[in-house]
Each structure stands twice: as C-alpha cells, then as structure tokens.
Amino acid sequence: MAGVYIHIPFCKQACHYCNFHFSTTFEKYRSELVATLAQEMKLKSELFKGKEVETIYFGGGTPSLLIEEEFMTIFNGLKESFNIGKVVEVTIEANPDDVTVENLAIWQSYGINRISLGVQSFFEDDLEQMNRSHSSEQAHNAIKRIKESGIDNYSVDFMFALPLLSNEQLEKNLQLAIDYKVPHISCYNLTIKEQTALMTLIKKGKIEDLSEEKSIQQFKIVMNRLGSNRYHQYEISNYALEGYQSMHNSSYWYQKPYLGIGPAAHSFYNSKRAFNISNNSEYIKLVGEGKDYFEVEELTEKEFFNEFVMTRLRTSKGLDRRDLEILFPKFVDAFKEKTSNYLRGGQLAFFGDEYRLTPEGKLMADYIASEFFEV
Ligand SMILES: C[S@@+](CC[C@H](N)C(=O)[O-])C[C@H]1O[C@@H](n2cnc3c(N)ncnc32)[C@H](O)[C@@H]1O
Ligand code: SF4
Incomplete structure (x- = not known):
C-alpha cells in the first residue's frame, strides 16, 4: 500500500x-x-x-x-x-x-x-x-x-x-x-x-x-x-x-510508504524520511530550478523502533509481539522488561499477541510509549 x-x-x-x-x-x-x-x-x-x-x-x-x-x-x-x-x-x-x-x-x-x-x-x-x-x-x-x-x-x-x-x-x-x-x-x-x-x-x-x-x-x-x-x-x-x-x-x-508533495510536506520511503522546505516562495524557486528543496534523514534502527512503539501503541490493535520480534529482535528483552511495570499497574494489557493501552493508559499514551524508547 x-x-x-x-x-x-x-x-x-x-x-x-x-x-x-x-x-x-x-x-x-x-x-x-x-x-x-x-x-x-x-x-x-x-x-x-x-x-x-x-x-x-x-x-x-x-x-x-x-x-x-x-x-x-x-x-x-x-x-x-x-x-x-x-x-x-x-x-x-x-x-x-x-x-x-x-x-x-x-x-x-x-x-x-x-x-x-x-x-x-x-x-x-x-x-x-x-x-x-x-x-x-x-x-x-x-x-x-x-x-x-x-x-x-x-x-x-x-x-x-x-x-x-x-x-x-x-x-x-x-x-x-x-x-x-x-x-x-x-x-x-x-x-x-x-x-x-x-x-x-x-x-x-x-x-x-x-x-x-x-x-x-x-x-x-x-x-x-x-x-x-x-x-x-x-x-x-x-x-x-x-x-x-x-x-x-x-x-x-503502520509505517507504510507515502510521498508528501508541497511545502512542508513529509515523505517516508525505504526507511528514509524527507522534509520539504516550509517556505512557499523558496519551494517554488528551488523546485523550479531543480535544486534541493528537501532534507533527507535516514532513520537509525533506534529511531525506527521508537516510532514503531509510539505509533503502534496509539492504535487499538496495539503493538504485536511477533512484529516486534521480527523487526527489532535486539530490543525485545529491554522492551519486555520496561513494560512489566505498566502491565502490573493496569495501564497496559497483553491480549493474545498484542500489547495494548488500557483506557487508563490512553490518558498518558505518549508518556508511556516514551518510557519504552531506546535512547
Ligand atoms: C491539518 S489541521 C487543519 C485542517 C483544516 N485546515 C481545518 O482547520 O479544519 C487538522 C486538525 O488538526 C487539529 N489541530 C490543529 N492544531 C491543533 C492544536 N494546536 N491542538 C489540537 N488540535 C489541533 C484541528 O482539529 C484540525 O482540524
Ligand atoms: S490556520 Fe488553517 S490549517 Fe490551521 S487550523 Fe486554521 S484553517 Fe486549518
């Protein structure tokens, strides 16, 4: 897609x-x-x-x-x-x-x-x-x-x-x-x-x-x-x-590829993020002259993992343990350890194969996700 x-x-x-x-x-x-x-x-x-x-x-x-x-x-x-x-x-x-x-x-x-x-x-x-x-x-x-x-x-x-x-x-x-x-x-x-x-x-x-x-x-x-x-x-x-x-x-x-067109638009493809210049006249000028009008950032494995954790936990499907194991095997142990407090505290629950925020966890979703980040 x-x-x-x-x-x-x-x-x-x-x-x-x-x-x-x-x-x-x-x-x-x-x-x-x-x-x-x-x-x-x-x-x-x-x-x-x-x-x-x-x-x-x-x-x-x-x-x-x-x-x-x-x-x-x-x-x-x-x-x-x-x-x-x-x-x-x-x-x-x-x-x-x-x-x-x-x-x-x-x-x-x-x-x-x-x-x-x-x-x-x-x-x-x-x-x-x-x-x-x-x-x-x-x-x-x-x-x-x-x-x-x-x-x-x-x-x-x-x-x-x-x-x-x-x-x-x-x-x-x-x-x-x-x-x-x-x-x-x-x-x-x-x-x-x-x-x-x-x-x-x-x-x-x-x-x-x-x-x-x-x-x-x-x-x-x-x-x-x-x-x-x-x-x-x-x-x-x-x-x-x-x-x-x-x-x-x-x-x-779900980290699917997308292209952003227009000033300030972002794109995501091949594990890269691109950010278009957010100035309308500069955008028109640079695109017209065939010059660089965006910056590209190759996501590090940690950045990709952090984004995966943040976005998946915000969804009702949650973060699938199997995706985690396939995509980020080296972060699995640390992730499991960090989640244990929240599982005990009732802000996170484990359903089948998915980690999901409970209604209480949703009230502090971004904070909880950031606790699981790799820094
Ligand atoms: C891209 S924005 C604007 C879309 C459209 N121009 C409009 O105003 O309806 C999409 C949505 O983000 C939300 N939004 C924008 N700034 C926000 C802010 N500071 N805090 C919370 N929601 C915000 C608004 O609900 C807005 O409809
Ligand atoms: S300033 Fe423009 S983009 Fe922002 S909320 Fe208002 S209408 Fe939408």
Whole structure:
C-alpha cells in the first residue's frame, strides 16, 4: 500500500492555536505554487515507480480553497507521475465555509470520495476565541450538504480542552455529530504550540492557561460518549463507525510508504524520511530550478523502533509481539522488561499477541510509549 499527501499551504485566516504550515497572503502566487506541485510530482515519480497508489490526501492549510482549474493541474500531475488507476480513498480537508454545493460537485468530479471537515466546536464562543473563519451554522450546513451530496465517507474534527468549552458543551458537540450519524470523528486535545497567537494570548493572561485536569476529564468524556455510541477508537484521536476507518492515516501508523508533495510536506520511503522546505516562495524557486528543496534523514534502527512503539501503541490493535520480534529482535528483552511495570499497574494489557493501552493508559499514551524508547 502506498499513499500520496498533498499539502496546500493556504488559509483565509490564521486560527490562534495552529502552527501547521500555511500563508494567508497567497493570492499572488497561488497558481505558480499549484503548478510547482505538479512539477514536484514528476521529480518524485521515480520513488513510486511500479507502486500502486491507493490513497491520496489533500491536507493543509486549507485545500478546500482550491478552485477547479487548480484541481485539474494537480490531478493531471498525479496521473502523469503516479500509478493512480486503483486508488481507493481520496480525502480532502475542508473548512465548513468552503463546503458549497458547487465545490462538492467539483470534488466529486475529480474522484474525491472522503471529506475531513474541521468543525472544532459547534459553539460560537469557541470559534471566535480561536479565530476560526466560519460560524456554527456554516458547520451544520456543511454536514447537511455533504450528506446530500452522496459522499458517505466523511469525518468531523473536534478539539477538546478548549478554554471556554465546558464538559456539558463537549457532550453536546459529540451528541450533535452522533445524531448526524457522522461516520468518523477525530477529537484532538488542544495543545499550545510554539509561535502561535494562542501561546502569546495565554502568556499575556488574555486567555486562561490550559488545565491538565480538564484535558483528562474531557478525554474521558470523548472516549465514553463515542464508545457507547458504536464508535471504535481505532487510534487515540480517531473514532469510526464500522467500515469508516481512514486508510490514509492508518498507513502513517503502520509505517507504510507515502510521498508528501508541497511545502512542508513529509515523505517516508525505504526507511528514509524527507522534509520539504516550509517556505512557499523558496519551494517554488528551488523546485523550479531543480535544486534541493528537501532534507533527507535516514532513520537509525533506534529511531525506527521508537516510532514503531509510539505509533503502534496509539492504535487499538496495539503493538504485536511477533512484529516486534521480527523487526527489532535486539530490543525485545529491554522492551519486555520496561513494560512489566505498566502491565502490573493496569495501564497496559497483553491480549493474545498484542500489547495494548488500557483506557487508563490512553490518558498518558505518549508518556508511556516514551518510557519504552531506546535512547
Ligand atoms: C491539518 S489541521 C487543519 C485542517 C483544516 N485546515 C481545518 O482547520 O479544519 C487538522 C486538525 O488538526 C487539529 N489541530 C490543529 N492544531 C491543533 C492544536 N494546536 N491542538 C489540537 N488540535 C489541533 C484541528 O482539529 C484540525 O482540524
Ligand atoms: S487550523 Fe486549518 S484553517 Fe486554521 S490556520 Fe490551521 S490549517 Fe488553517
């Protein structure tokens, strides 16, 4: 299985919490940047020679800002450079204010069959405080339009532990999605990222600092409410009704190869990670001149192992003892020894051949995984 990720680094406005790579002043060079994406595909095509691409993912930034001719340029590039004849899942991240009947028709005409909708919260106070570009009403309308369009495979993103979001409001957000029968829900714990407006506002005392206790309480609410409504928590932040797990994201967690196209996009192939330059004009210039526009890092065995532990433990399937023994025989003994405390303490359990985090372990997943790392 192989995937292609395409990063669209444009946003209408900057959400206060976000440190993904994007620009809000992109009109002057948007068409040039889109043309460069197709150029980059050509440069990377050799890496996927003979491979069937099964998933394509438009992420950002805000790919729902793309216009029809830009999609045409990108899909022509994909067809010319990769084997996409058997692609099964094509996802677009969309902001609610872009989900119009016209855009839905354009997306479907290009074979996009999955939408990841950034709702974050249905409460206006949260949307305003986080500087989202849309209203709650637009989020409701977007879901209704997606359902009417016939795209049945879609996801809604929520955040929890937002400063103004009470437990009752979180329950209400989740219940609304459940009532809409949204087939896939991602719920992220708000994190304060470096160089964001949110960090500055908290430092200045204008927004209340996050509370660890609230994060834990709200994470439990999410797991309980979705779990009791047939949503399977197949990864720490991802919940799906049966048959609606994201294929593309799963490939990140199972170390499958993927190529990232666009500024700031990452790739993973042949045990190597590549990181594209995260500056739009430099990206256009370097790709255009045929100069190096990405850095490559060969993963050491320890780095590969640590990533394997981190990503597998975040999944519901867990970390398979047999995979561990085949892939990392020399780390097996140390791993077993380090896990014993957590197995006794009830944060980790051993099912058949898999190590899995228990609900209590999930509350501190990244910490526990890091305890098993090789340094
Ligand atoms: C690539 S981002 C943005 C996609 C799209 N542009 C949007 O805003 O909906 C995907 C998701 O990451 C989550 N996210 C972004 N920054 C975050 C942060 N600081 N803490 C927690 N979740 C975050 C949001 O839920 C967002 O929808
Ligand atoms: S959350 Fe989405 S819309 Fe907001 S700034 Fe980040 S990428 Fe752009």
